[in-house]
Amino acid sequence: MPGKIITVEHLNCRYNSVEVLSDISFAVEAGDYVGFVGPNGSGKTTLVKAILRLIRQESGTVSLFGKNPGEFSEWFRIGYLPQKLSFLNPNFPATVKEVVSLGLFAKKRFPKRLEKSDRILIDEAMRLMDITDIRDALIGELSGGQRQRVLVARAIVNGPELLILDEPTTAFDPEAREQFYHTLQDLNRNRQVTIILVTHDSATIGKYASKLLYLDKKVIFFGSFDAFCASEHMTSYFGEFAQHLICHRHD
Numbered sequence: 001m002p003g004k005i006i007t008v009e010h011l012n013c014r015y016n017s018v019e020v021l022s023d024i025s026f027a028v029e030a031g032d033y034v035g036f037v038g039p040n041g042s043g044k045t046t047l048v049k050a051i052l053r054l055i056r057q058e059s060g061t062v063s064l065f066g067k068n069p070g071e072f073s074e075w076f077r078i079g080y081l082p083q084k085l086s087f088l089n090p091n092f093p094a095t096v097k098e099v100v101s102l103g104l105f106a107k108k109r110f111p112k113r114l115e116k117s118d119r120i121l122i123d124e125a126m127r128l129m130d131i132t133d134i135r136d137a138l139i140g141e142l143s144g145g146q147r148q149r150v151l152v153a154r155a156i157v158n159g160p161e162l163l164i165l166d167e168p169t170t171a172f173d174p175e176a177r178e179q180f181y182h183t184l185q186d187l188n189r190n191r192q193v194t195i196i197l198v199t200h201d202s203a204t205i206g207k208y209a210s211k212l213l214y215l216d217k218k219v220i221f222f223g224s225f226d227a228f229c230a231s232e233h234m235t236s237y238f239g240e241f242a243q244h245l246i247c248h249r250h251d
C-alpha cells in the first residue's frame with residue numbers, strides 16, 4: 001500500500017538562537033525502513049521530535065500520513081521509543097505485562113479498560129519481543145536489554161503503521177542486538193510497519209535499512225542504501241576500509 005507516511009519540507013529548528021536543523025526536506029514512503037545516521041549532535045533526535053511535534057519548529061512543514069499539520073490527530077498510528085525514557089521510573093512497581101498494556105491506552109476512549117481482544121494483542125507483542133517468560137517480572141528487576149524489549153513491545157502493541165526508535169540498541173549485547181534487528185526486519189517486511197531507526201550502529205544499519213538519511217544539521221544524503229554506498233559521502237563519512245564492510249549487503 002504505497003503512500004507518503006512522512007513529508008518534511010524546508011524544516012528549520014532552533015534551540016534558543018542556535019540553529020540545529022536547517023532546511024530539511026525528505027519523504028518517507030509506506031514500507032520504508034529508514035536509518036537516521038550522523039555524528040553526535042547532528043540533530044537526529046531533534047528531527048524525530050519535530051516529526052512527532054514534541055518540539056516547536058521554526059519554519060517548514062511536516063505532514064504525517066498525508067495530512068497537513070493541524071489536521072493529524074491519529075497518534076495511535078505511530079509507535080515511538082524515545083532515547084531517554086523519562087516516563088519510566090524503574091522503581092515503579094509495574095510488571096512487564098502492565099508496561100506493555102500501557103501502549104494500548106492511546107487509542108482508547110474512556111472508560112480505559114482492557115478487553116479480551118486487548119489481551120490477545122498484549123500476548124502477541126510480548127511473543128514478538130520474546131518477553132513472554134518474564135511477563136510477571138517487575139521492570140526494575142530486568143537487564144537493560146530486557147527492559148528495552150519490553151518498551152518496544154509497548155510501542156508496537158497497538159499495531160502502529162509507523163515505528164520510530166531512537167538509539168534502541170545501546171543496552172544490548174551483540175547477540176541480543178542482532179536478534180532485535182531481525183525482529184524489526186520482520187515487522188517491516190511481514191507486517192508492513194514503516195520504520196525509522198536512529199542509530200550509531202553504522203556497521204549494521206546497511207544490512208537492514210532500505211534508505212538512509214545522513215544528517216549533519218542539514219541533509220547530507222537521503223536515498224537508498226545502495227545509492228549511499230555509491231556516493232562520495234559514504235567514503236568521506238565511513239572511510240575506504242569501512243565502505244567495503246558496510247556496503248556488503250546480507251539479504
Ligand code: ADP
Nearest residue numbers: 015016020038039040041042043044045046047
Ligand atoms: P543527535 O540526536 O544527532 O545527537 P540532537 O538532536 O540531540 O542530536 O542535538 C542537536 C543539537 O541540539 C546539539 O548541539 C544539542 O546539544 C542541541 N540540543 C539538543 N537538545 C537541546 C535542548 N533541549 N536545548 C538546547 N540545545 C539542545
